[in-house]
Amino acid sequence: MSSLLAVDNLEIGYRDTDGVDVTLLRGISLSVARGEIIALVGESGCGKSVTAKAILGVLPDNLKARRGTIRYEDRNLLELDEAAYQAMRGRAFTLVPQHPLSSLNPVFTVGEQFFDLIAFQGRTHVGIIDYWRPRLSATRRRAIRTRTIDALREVSLPSPEELVDRYPLQLSGGQSQRVLIAMALVGDPQIVIADEPGTALDVTIEAQINDLLLERVQARQTSMIYITHDLGIASQLADRVYVMYAGRVVEEGPTATVFATPRHPYTAGLLRAVPKVTDESFEGIPGTLPDPKAIGQGCAFRWRCPFAINACAESVPPLSDVGDGCRAACVRATELELVA
Amino acid sequence: MSVLDLTHISRNFGTASRPVRALRDVSLRIEKGERLGIVGESGSGKTTLARIVLGLTRTSAGTVSLLDRDVTAHSAADRRFIHGAVQMVFQDPMSSLNPRKRIRDIIALPLRAQGVGTAATRASRVRDLLDSVGLPQRFLNARPGQLSGGQRQRVGIARALAIEPQLLLLDEPTASLDVSVQARVLELLVGLQQRLGIAQVMISHNLGVIRHAADRVAVMYLGQIVETGTTAQLYASPAHPYTQALFSAIPRVGDKKRTLGEDHTLARGEVASALNIPDGCPFHPRCPRASDICRSAEPKQVEVSPGQFARCHLVEPMAGLV
Amino acid sequence: MTDDIPARDLPIAGGVEDGPVSVEVPAWRIAVATLGKSPLSMVGLGIVLLIIVLAIFGPWIAPFPDDAGATVNFAERLQPPSWKHWFGTDIVGRDVLSRVIVGARISMMIAAFVIVLAVLIGVPIGIIAAYWGGWLGNVLMRINEVFLAIPSLVFVLAVAALLGPSLPVVIAAIALAWWTWFARLAYGEALHIKEEQFVEAAQVSGAGGLRIAFTEILPNLTSVLVVKITLDIGYVILLGAALGFLGLGVQPPDPEWGIMVAEGRDQLPNAWWLTTFPGLAIFVTVIGFNLLGDGLNDLLGARQ
Numbered sequence: 001m002s003s004l005l006a007v008d009n010l011e012i013g014y015r016d017t018d019g020v021d022v023t024l025l026r027g028i029s030l031s032v033a034r035g036e037i038i039a040l041v042g043e044s045g046c047g048k049s050v051t052a053k054a055i056l057g058v059l060p061d062n063l064k065a066r067r068g069t070i071r072y073e074d075r076n077l078l079e080l081d082e083a084a085y086q087a088m089r090g091r092a093f094t095l096v097p098q099h100p101l102s103s104l105n106p107v108f109t110v111g112e113q114f115f116d117l118i119a120f121q122g123r124t125h126v127g128i129i130d131y132w133r134p135r136l137s138a139t140r141r142r143a144i145r146t147r148t149i150d151a152l153r154e155v156s157l158p159s160p161e162e163l164v165d166r167y168p169l170q171l172s173g174g175q176s177q178r179v180l181i182a183m184a185l186v187g188d189p190q191i192v193i194a195d196e197p198g199t200a201l202d203v204t205i206e207a208q209i210n211d212l213l214l215e216r217v218q219a220r221q222t223s224m225i226y227i228t229h230d231l232g233i234a235s236q237l238a239d240r241v242y243v244m245y246a247g248r249v250v251e252e253g254p255t256a257t258v259f260a261t262p263r264h265p266y267t268a269g270l271l272r273a274v275p276k277v278t279d280e281s282f283e284g285i286p287g288t289l290p291d292p293k294a295i296g297q298g299c300a301f302r303w304r305c306p307f308a309i310n311a312c313a314e315s316v317p318p319l320s321d322v323g324d325g326c327r328a329a330c331v332r333a334t335e336l337e338l339v340a
Numbered sequence: 341m342s343v344l345d346l347t348h349i350s351r352n353f354g355t356a357s358r359p360v361r362a363l364r365d366v367s368l369r370i371e372k373g374e375r376l377g378i379v380g381e382s383g384s385g386k387t388t389l390a391r392i393v394l395g396l397t398r399t400s401a402g403t404v405s406l407l408d409r410d411v412t413a414h415s416a417a418d419r420r421f422i423h424g425a426v427q428m429v430f431q432d433p434m435s436s437l438n439p440r441k442r443i444r445d446i447i448a449l450p451l452r453a454q455g456v457g458t459a460a461t462r463a464s465r466v467r468d469l470l471d472s473v474g475l476p477q478r479f480l481n482a483r484p485g486q487l488s489g490g491q492r493q494r495v496g497i498a499r500a501l502a503i504e505p506q507l508l509l510l511d512e513p514t515a516s517l518d519v520s521v522q523a524r525v526l527e528l529l530v531g532l533q534q535r536l537g538i539a540q541v542m543i544s545h546n547l548g549v550i551r552h553a554a555d556r557v558a559v560m561y562l563g564q565i566v567e568t569g570t571t572a573q574l575y576a577s578p579a580h581p582y583t584q585a586l587f588s589a590i591p592r593v594g595d596k597k598r599t600l601g602e603d604h605t606l607a608r609g610e611v612a613s614a615l616n617i618p619d620g621c622p623f624h625p626r627c628p629r630a631s632d633i634c635r636s637a638e639p640k641q642v643e644v645s646p647g648q649f650a651r652c653h654l655v656e657p658m659a660g661l662v
Numbered sequence: 663m664t665d666d667i668p669a670r671d672l673p674i675a676g677g678v679e680d681g682p683v684s685v686e687v688p689a690w691r692i693a694v695a696t697l698g699k700s701p702l703s704m705v706g707l708g709i710v711l712l713i714i715v716l717a718i719f720g721p722w723i724a725p726f727p728d729d730a731g732a733t734v735n736f737a738e739r740l741q742p743p744s745w746k747h748w749f750g751t752d753i754v755g756r757d758v759l760s761r762v763i764v765g766a767r768i769s770m771m772i773a774a775f776v777i778v779l780a781v782l783i784g785v786p787i788g789i790i791a792a793y794w795g796g797w798l799g800n801v802l803m804r805i806n807e808v809f810l811a812i813p814s815l816v817f818v819l820a821v822a823a824l825l826g827p828s829l830p831v832v833i834a835a836i837a838l839a840w841w842t843w844f845a846r847l848a849y850g851e852a853l854h855i856k857e858e859q860f861v862e863a864a865q866v867s868g869a870g871g872l873r874i875a876f877t878e879i880l881p882n883l884t885s886v887l888v889v890k891i892t893l894d895i896g897y898v899i900l901l902g903a904a905l906g907f908l909g910l911g912v913q914p915p916d917p918e919w920g921i922m923v924a925e926g927r928d929q930l931p932n933a934w935w936l937t938t939f940p941g942l943a944i945f946v947t948v949i950g951f952n953l954l955g956d957g958l959n960d961l962l963g964a965r966q
Contacts, residue, residue, distance in 0.1 A: 017695050043518035044489075172610050202381035203545050204607045207589035211606075229519060232591030259593050273523035275548035277575065277590060277662050282552065284523030288488050394866050423868035436859040440881035450867035499867070 003031035003071075004223055005055070005093075005191055010068035012050060012059070022292050024050050026247040027068065029319070032191060037217065037224040039238035039255065041231060041270075045289045046244040048227045052193050054078075055225075056095060057085040086124040090117070093191040094184040096213070099200050100176030104168035110179055111164040114148040114186065115141075121187050151182040155212060174205040181213060191223045198233070210237060231274060235259055243267045246289060246300035249319060253326025261338075263328035265305045268338035299330070307332055341408050343507050343539040344370040344393065344426075349402035351388050360614045362388040364563040366402075370507065370539050377554025377571070378543045379586065383611045384560040386543050390509055393541070395422030407506060424454055427505040431512040433492035437484040443470075443495055444480040450502045469498040474528060490521035494528065501532070508533075510542045514549060526552065547590055551575060559583045562622040563614060569648030577657040579650040581627045582607065587661040621653065629654055696961045703957025709950025716763050717770035724760035732915040740933050750935035753925070758935060761917035762943050768829070768918045769947065772902040773895045775833045776840055781887065784841035788848025789875050789883075793856055803849065809842040818901060822910040832911045836901055844890070851886050855879050885962040893955035896948035903944050919944050 007030045013023035025047045032038050040048040053059045055070055057077065070077040072092060077085070097103040105113060119134045120126050134140040145164065152160035155178040168176055177197060184192055194213060198206030214237055217224045226237055234241050234255060241258050243251040243266065251264040262268040269285040276282060287304035298313035299305070305312070311331055319327045322334060330336070351363040363385045370376055380386040391397045392404065398414040405411070407425060411418040427450065430436035437446055444466050451462045470477060473494040484492055493513060500508060513529065514522040530553060533540055542553045550557060550571070557574045559567040559582065567580040578584050585607035607626040612618055621639050624630040633653050641649045644657055697703045721727045729735075735755030743750045749758035787806070791799040809817075814836075821835035855861065856879060864874050905911030906920025914921055919940040926936025 017692075043520060174610055202611065204381065204585055204589045205610070207591070207606060208608075210591070230591060231519075231593045232595065235593045236591050236595045256594075270519055271593060273520045274593070275523065275526060275546070275552050277548050277551055277587070277592070279551075282523050282526075282548075284525075284527060285520035286524065288490065288521070396862070396865060420868065423866065426866075428863070428866050430859050430863055432859055436863050438860040438864075438878055438882070440884075441877075449864060449869060453864070453867050453869040453873060496863075499863070503868075 002033070004034050004036075004073075006031040006069075006071040007051070007055070008069045008071065010051070010054060010070065011066045012047075012054060012063055013066055014062045014064065020293060023066075024063070024247050024292065025054070026316075028244075028247070028249055029068075030242050030249065030252070032223045032225060034190075034223060035221040036240065037214075037226060037238045039234035039241045040225060040227045040244060041229065041234050041241055042244035043229055043270075043289070045246070047247040048244055049195065050247075051244075052095070052195055052225065052227055056089065056093060056193065057082075083124040087122045090121045090187040091189060093193060094187060094189040096177075096181050096184045096192060096194040096197045098196045100173055100180055101168060101200075103180055104176055106168050109165050109167055110152070110171075111145060111148055114151065114164075114183065115144055117183060117186060118144050118147055147186070151186045152179070154185070154216065155179075155182045157182070173201050174209065177201060177205075177209050178212065181209070181216070185216060185220070185222075188220070189222060191225065192217060193225045193227070195227045196229070213237075231259065231270060243270070246292070246295065248300065248316075248329060250301065250330070251326065251328045252319070253324065257324050257326055261324075263322045263326060263333045263336070263338065264330045265307050265336070265338065266301050267328075269304075272339070307336055342369050342371050342405075343374075343407060344368070345403075345405040346389075346393075347403045347405075349389075349392065349404065350400050351385075351392065351397070352400045354615075358615065361617060362563055362614055363392075363399075364617075366560075366563070366565055368558065368565070370541065372506075372539055373537045375533065375540045375542065375553060375555045377550040377557040378541060378560060379545065379547065379550055379557060379583075380543070380560035381545055381611060383562060383614055385563040385614070386560055387511070388563075389560075390428070390511055390541075390543060393507070393509060394426055394428055395419045420454075423450075424503060425506045426509065427500040427503065427507075428509040428511065429493070429496050429500045429513045432516050433489050433496055434484075434516070436496055437492055439484050441483070442480070443482050443484070443487075446484070446495060447499045447502060450499060454503060456503060465502065466498075469501060472501070472532065473498045488521070489517050490525055493517060493525050497525075497529065497532070501536070501538075506539060508538050508540045510540065510544075510553075512544050512546075513542070515544070515546070522549075529553065545586075547575075547586060559586070562612060562617055564622065564651065566623070566652070567648075567650040569644075573645060573648040575662050577659040578661060579644040579648065579655050579657040580623075580652050581629055581656075582623050583650075584658050584661060585626075621651075629656070693958075693961060697957045700957050700960070702953050703960075706950050706953025706955070706957060709946060710954050713766050713770065713947050713950065716766040718767075720764045720767045724757075724763040726757040726760040727764070729756035729760045730764035730917045740929070742933075743935055749939040750933070752922075752936055753929065753933075758922075758939055761922060762919070762939055765917040765919045765922065765940065765943065766947075768912060768916060769899045769902060769944075772829070772833055772836070773898045776836045776898045776902075777891055777895065779833070779837035780840035780844050781891070783837070784844030784846075785848040785880070785883070785887070787841070788845040788850075789852045789879055791845070792849045792852035793871060793875050793879065802845075806842050806845045806849075809839070810846070812839075814839040814901065815904065818905060819908070819910060822905055827905075827910045827913060829912050829916075832902055832905050835905075836898055840894070840898065843894070844887070847886060847890055848883060851883050852879050855882050889955055889959045889962055892951055892958055896951035896955075899951075900944065900948055 007028055010025055010028045011023060012025040013021055016022050028047065028051055030038065040051060042048050054065065055077065057080065065078050148164055149160045152163055157163055157175060157178050171179065197213065198209050201209065210233060228234055238255045240253060241255040242249050243264065245266050251258060251262065251267045258267065259271060262271060273282060273284050285304050290300055290303060297315055299317050302308040302312040317329045317331045319329045320333065322328050346366060346368040349363055349366045352359040352361050354360040366389065378386050392399055399412060403410060403412045406422060409421060411422055447466045447469055448462050451457060451465065457465065467477060470479060475491060475494050514525050517525060526549060542550065544550050554571055556570050557568065558565045559580065561582050567574065567578065567583045574583065578587060588606050609626050612622065612625060618625055620636045621634045624634040627634065631654065639651045639653045641651055642655050644650050644655055697707060716723065724730065733756065737755065738751050739753060739755040741747055741751045747757050747759065749762060752758055787802055791802040817839045818835040821838065822831055825831045861874060861878055864878050902911060903920030906918040907924045909924065911920060912918040922940035923937050926933065929936050
């Protein structure tokens with residue numbers, strides 16, 4: 001399968017107040033094929049959100065892409081200017097963000113927020129006349145309203161004809177999240193990037209949201225990049241998984257295989273660390289994420305790795321094939337017998 | 341003598357005409373050294389329950405008895421008594437530590453506030469506490485902003501243990517931590533409880549955490565306890581549809597991909613608001629098995645098996661969910 | 663072949679639980695670095711430092727320190743700016759530059775005392791009203807509003823006119839007007855802070871209200887207070903000068919800038935230097951504190 005989106009060796013960093021270069025992403029590569037769902041799994045500080053922002057073109061100004069490319073269709077997204085990016089957002093890729101209540105503008109109704117989205121999608125600048133034209137046309141308003149209600153119905157929101165006139169604060173967390181999913185899907189995007197969409201919600205509601213997202217994405221053959229720290233969710237939703245640590249991908253492959261037989265000590269450690277509902281014991285990983293400036297030449301996980309050897313400090317282990325379609329970035333990947 | 345005895349507790353907020361019924365007829369008993377887990381989502385009343393146990397708020401009805409002393413009246417003396425016996429580890433390590441204070445002052449606060457010991461004995465106790473939570477002595481002069489989430493949570497644990505409480509409350513102590521850190525903090529908590537033998541109430545929505553941190557479990561929904569039993573019982577065969585829904589909702593590694601509608605035990609719809617509790621069984625709008633009696637009559641506690649109780653008309657324990 | 667020496671002796675760089683994740687950078691270093699990025703803030707800082715130096719060392723810096731008092735030198739009266747007298751001389755021959763320099767001390771003294779008094783009165787009232795709330799909070803805030811409703815200048819004029827003009831009266835009058843702003847600021851911030859979990863944690867620890875108010879809430883107000891104090895110093899100086907100008911503040915022969923502006927008024931437009939230089943001093947000082955205050959505002963806002 002040729003890939004729809006391919007990130008190749010992306011390196012992103014910034015310069016801190018002392019003038020030192022700090023690298024957040026140290027050469028990330030990933031790809032998504034048409035209709036495929038991948039998961040970016042990692043804990044805080046691993047760089048998964050930065051990766052998503054880089055793809056969407058919404059990195060803060062002080063972060064610069066130093067190396068690498070992001071290929072979408074035939075273009076390198078890193079070379080696009082803001083206008084070209086605007087044309088792509090909403091059509092090529094969209095975002096389902098994490099906090100529903102802070103992602104919706106509280107002073108506009110649901111309908112009003114959809115209006116601009118539908119009327120002006122892909123356009124960089126909208127002059128005053130263009131802004132008012134669809135609003136003044138009754139047919140246009142009706143058409144947009146119908147489309148909004150259909151979008152809301154598609155995400156199983158009850159009474160969409162009433163909901164369209166409500167304000168975000170009148171909705172529950174689960175309902176707001178569904179609205180955000182509807183907004184992400186309304187432009188028929190090629191890729192949906194979901195940034196931990198259920199974390200702020202109750203467990204039963206989160207399960208509903210993930211089911212919904214999965215069903216809608218599969219129905220439309222849309223690709224999805226699902227960012228999460230929850231291995232269970234990645235297991236349920238994703239075809240392939242990328243495990244990230246300290247700005248690098250340390251393991252990747254088909255989800256079931258990676259989680260059944262992890263080849264990188266960090267993946268194994270993560271799997272072991274989840275307190276399970278069954279009787280199995282769990283065990284955390286000692287230590288904390290290293291200071292990005294101190295990682296130096298070697299593997300970023302070496303201080304916390306129970307299998308570390310001197311070679312781990314000498315060079316960054318490349319992602320290499322470990323069979324079954326999986327790759328792991330560990331010099332000892334082939335010889336270690338890791339238990340999840 | 342039990343450590344804590346709550347009898348038919350209710351708590352309402354708001355006005356008499358439109359009350360928010362946060363807790364409705366909750367009864368609980370915690371024995372010395374026991375570990376109780378409280379499972380609930382938002383709106384279940386678990387936070388209000390915790391605040392009552394901590395002495396931060398009073399009850400609207402029912403009695404609260406701590407170490408055989410009736411503290412329902414919530415007088416200033418009652419509150420002092422409670423603070424000397426019950427302590428809490430808070431959920432968010434970022435905001436539960438004062439960013440302007442040094443670690444040693446944060447941990448020493450309960451000792452100072454309750455007039456325990458002298459400056460010298462307090463300093464020594466703070467050092468011991470830091471050791472027991474696995475942090476190095478040089479953290480004493482640091483400020484919370486310099487520490488990671490897991491380290492801050494350890495400070496919170498040290499603070500809670502300072503006055504040697506008889507009852508420890510933990511409100512989602514690992515929810516805001518990363519997976520690998522969460523496991524370490526949980527290991528610490530389990531180890532500490534084993535060594536010190538303190539009675540403990542762990543509030544969490546994470547059934548994996550509860551499994552390892554509790555011997556008995558109470559499941560709360562909309563202000564009531566809907567199921568209670570030993571951990572072994574509940575995890576082997578939960579009886580209440582809400583408990584069953586919670587188990588089904590857990591995404592587990594190794595799960596196949598789900599397609600919508602396949603799983604019959606999932607709860608539908610949204611949690612109702614405590615302002616507008618449904619008639620009959622409060623769970624009926626979301627229950628996949630609701631029938632007429634559920635819509636009209638409030639269910640009573642049914643003993644499903646020795647020591648396991650559920651508030652349901654149509655009790656149908658389900659095995660194999662775990 | 664791979665080495666199988668376990669790597670326990672690798673340098674630990676924050677990779678183990680027991681290392682603080684970040685080093686505590688002293689506040690002043692962050693301040694200097696951030697302020698340094700804004701040229702305007704640096705200008706403000708420079709002016710403020712200059713005024714403080716003048717206030718402390720004025721009599722030793724001024725070329726003719728005696729002229730700050732009641733000396734007369736009719737031979738040199740009303741001379742325009744020259745190399746000997748950079749700012750010229752006044753109607754009785756005193757060096758204007760020296761008087762302006764020593765005048766800085768008076769203005770800063772007014773500012774310092776007023777701010778200290780206003781903070782000592784206003785902040786505790788604001789915190790108490792916010793934390794305890796209820797009828798006490800209501801009463802305190804209503805009293806606060808009464809004071810706020812009276813325009814400061816009018817209030818200060820009334821007090822000064824009533825009690826007679828002198829430096830202590832000026833300070834007291836402005837402080838009485840000014841505490842209300844600090845009370846209101848402390849009240850608003852304290853309302854926020856008391857909802858934080860560490861306040862609840864302190865309650866659970868058994869801490870009483872006063873301990874919480876002053877050891878938990880107050881330290882978290884300092885950033886906001888520092889910004890407000892810096893911005894306010896300018897206005898207080900202006901108010902003091904206004905009183906001096908109207909003859910209700912410090913009295914001659916003390917070289918307060920307001921008085922100097924007033925005295926110079928009669929000599930306009932000929933001896934323009936009598937009014938202009940003291941006026942400039944006021945202007946530059948107020949701008950300096952404002953620029954610094956804005957810089958601090960950005961700095962402390964960015965930190966949060």
